[in-house]
Amino acid sequence: MESSTLSLATSGRTDDIRISIDGNVGIGTTSPTAKLDADSDTIRLRSSRTPASASAPGNAGDICWDANYIYICIAADTWKRAALSSW
Structure with missing residues (x-):
């Protein structure tokens, strides 16, 4: 993990949420490529x-x-x- 990356995960899992060095936020992905990158087939408001x-x-x-x-x-x-x- 890069020293400038923040990752949150539950026990026994890979990253659940990751904030990369360039400010991209990933949910369910270790390499977000957009400001909000969710690895899911549903986004809910x-x-x-x-x-x-x-x-x-x-x-x-x-x-x-x-x-x-x-x-x-x-x-x-x-x-x-x-x-x-x-x-």
């Missing part, structure tokens, strides 16, 4: 939130959801949404 409007406060990259839409903030205080449907 537990709480829903609906921006009040397309110009509601937000930061680029923020993601929210409710029962009808997924919302993505594409620039400061600039939201876009995509409708959800059943299949």
Whole structure:
């Protein structure tokens, strides 16, 4: 392990969480290649939130959801949404 890497693991396991020297955070991976790199087939946002409007406060990259839409903030205080449907 590099001296500038922080790793957390449960007993008998390899890294569960790793923060690399360049600031990338890995969950379930020992070599994260992005700011957040999760080795899983599911990412969960537990709480829903609906921006009040397309110009509601937000930061680029923020993601929210409710029962009808997924919302993505594409620039400061600039939201876009995509409708959800059943299949």
